[in-house]
Amino acid sequence: MTGQDKAPGHVVVVGAGQAGVQLVDSLRAGGxxxxxxxxxxxxxxxxQRPPLSKDFVVGGRDAEPLxxxxxxxxxxxxxxxxxxxxxxxxxxxxxxxxxxxxxxxTYDALVLATGADSRGLGIPGEHLAGVHRLRTLxxxxxxxxxxxxxxxVVVVGAGFIGLEFAAGARARGLDVTVVSPTARPLRRSVTPxxxxxxxxRQELDGVRFELSEGVAALSGGDDDAGRVAAVVLTSGRxxxxxxxxxxxxxxxxxxxxxxxxxxxxxDGGIAVxxxxxxxxxxxxxxxxCASFPSLHAxxxxxxxxxxxxxxxxxxxxxxxxxQDPGPYAELPWFWSHQGKVKLQIxxxxxxxxxxxLRGDPASGKFxxxxxxxGELVSVESVNSPADHLAARRLLAAGAALSPDEAADLxxxxxxxxxxxxxxx
Amino acid sequence: xxxxxxxxxxxxxxxxxxxxxxxxxxxxxNAGVPGIVGECGGQAMCATCHVYVSxxxxxxxxxxxxxxxxxxxxxxxxxxxxxxxxxCQISCGPRASLVVEVPAGQV
Numbered sequence: 463m464t465g466q467d468k469a470p471g472h473v474v475v476v477g478a479g480q481a482g483v484q485l486v487d488s489l490r491a492g493g494x495x496x497x498x499x500x501x502x503x504x505x506x507x508x509x510q511r512p513p514l515s516k517d518f519v520v521g522g523r524d525a526e527p528l529x530x531x532x533x534x535x536x537x538x539x540x541x542x543x544x545x546x547x548x549x550x551x552x553x554x555x556x557x558x559x560x561x562x563x564x565x566x567x568t569y570d571a572l573v574l575a576t577g578a579d580s581r582g583l584g585i586p587g588e589h590l591a592g593v594h595r596l597r598t599l600x601x602x603x604x605x606x607x608x609x610x611x612x613x614x615v616v617v618v619g620a621g622f623i624g625l626e627f628a629a630g631a632r633a634r635g636l637d638v639t640v641v642s643p644t645a646r647p648l649r650r651s652v653t654p655x656x657x658x659x660x661x662x663r664q665e666l667d668g669v670r671f672e673l674s675e676g677v678a679a680l681s682g683g684d685d686d687a688g689r690v691a692a693v694v695l696t697s698g699r700x701x702x703x704x705x706x707x708x709x710x711x712x713x714x715x716x717x718x719x720x721x722x723x724x725x726x727x728x729d730g731g732i733a734v735x736x737x738x739x740x741x742x743x744x745x746x747x748x749x750x751c752a753s754f755p756s757l758h759a760x761x762x763x764x765x766x767x768x769x770x771x772x773x774x775x776x777x778x779x780x781x782x783x784x785q786d787p788g789p790y791a792e793l794p795w796f797w798s799h800q801g802k803v804k805l806q807i808x809x810x811x812x813x814x815x816x817x818x819l820r821g822d823p824a825s826g827k828f829x830x831x832x833x834x835x836g837e838l839v840s841v842e843s844v845n846s847p848a849d850h851l852a853a854r855r856l857l858a859a860g861a862a863l864s865p866d867e868a869a870d871l872x873x874x875x876x877x878x879x880x881x882x883x884x885x886x
Numbered sequence: 887x888x889x890x891x892x893x894x895x896x897x898x899x900x901x902x903x904x905x906x907x908x909x910x911x912x913x914x915x916n917a918g919v920p921g922i923v924g925e926c927g928g929q930a931m932c933a934t935c936h937v938y939v940s941x942x943x944x945x946x947x948x949x950x951x952x953x954x955x956x957x958x959x960x961x962x963x964x965x966x967x968x969x970x971x972x973x974c975q976i977s978c979g980p981r982a983s984l985v986v987e988v989p990a991g992q993v
Contacts, residue, residue: 510927517928528927532918768925797931804953806931847931847953851960876959 468784470570470744471496474559476549476718478502479511480768481749482575483530484775490539492783498541499567501559505546506599507533512768514602515623515709516799519630522606527599552722554742571744571782574719574732575775578712578750578766583618587680592690593706596623605707609634612705616640616693618677620647622798624709625660629801631705632669639670639701641677641693651796653811653830656842659823663803672701680706714751714764727753731764736789738778746781748774757791758839758857759810767796793858795850806850809840809857818869820849829853831868838863852879888978891985892919893940904978910986911935911973921988928974930954934992935973936961940985944969947976963989 683691731753841853
């Protein structure tokens, strides 16, 4: 049962990405009857970000964004949505937020779903025409539109966004080079076996890699000094480029909280507890901007994913509704889609894990099971959704699985995972 | 324009106009049809756009590929061997209408 009498009278949500939108949806679906305001710094109606570095790249400038909710959703469920209005300051003692429109809004509970901003390179030439980042729909429209006249594309950064964009640009027949200071792509995100497989597949498709290589500068052309024409590498070599995408990670959008004196973690995220509450008990933080205690990692962390955003939102909504859901404990999972390769990750890998393969990478379908001291901690699946979904059930239940069982294709993982106890 | 009809577990029906190539998931999300989530953005990754296709609408749909088949094994509501599909993988195509039932749960 919900404790409606305990629910706050006015909830103000800052940010209309996957987290903020899910929160207002879950609050209303859970029976919240109080006032609900959603501030969105973008005037664009809320949209899904994952396709922006995938289908959208291939689809071109006119590709239709996928909206998070229908046109009339916010009106229908009674959300006072303010498009193109951001929160610029929080007065915590007065429990009010000042907006970019100049007014103050009082709140009983404030939810920061401010997301993250793409990081820059901090090098000369970063602001030349033809240099793009990929965070917002406008960014994606610009980059995708630029591909229509581009021939030589350089992607700076070999994370998910960079690799997805590279695959999409290559599928449009363009010359694509990925530059990364790391020795292998996705170094922070996946195990070496999956990293190697993805790199090889992209190379087979014609994408070139410049690894262990930094970017010193972006330079303009002889005939148009304002438009990028080349990427200067730290080794001194130069790559010709008429379109550059910078995908070197994000920084959490925590300035609003920091300026109000809300505690910030060393990772730059807004510190929250297992209820997703910040150091101010009337303020919550969810999604990319929140640094939360992860039961699965055994430490505090920030995650940038749809799963993390929506599960945080559902959890915070339950807390606001007085449902006492206990500490946040959802299993992290992720996906990436690069050309014909579908990668799905369940759980969180750690340094020093030992891994076993299930299936043969040469077949194009396999999974890597990572164990830490005998305990299964993560599973990365390539074109193997059944392994992924079984892994999600096993990891969420904390069920035991031995490396031998994981590697044995005759061991029925699906049946075993279905028998795993369902977590409370 | 072709139409897609969504039938909710309580019997409520909603019919939407949709271009031939617009997926059952995309049309539903854009119109706010309850019970179709599409959390992964149509990548056949999350199985939160599971629908049961009405028997009269089954003919002529594209075949279920391996990925969709595996995801359908893991849906929240039970899989129907004939009628379960992921909404992101099917659209009206040349037909005039498509009728689907929305399952009771997706996540």
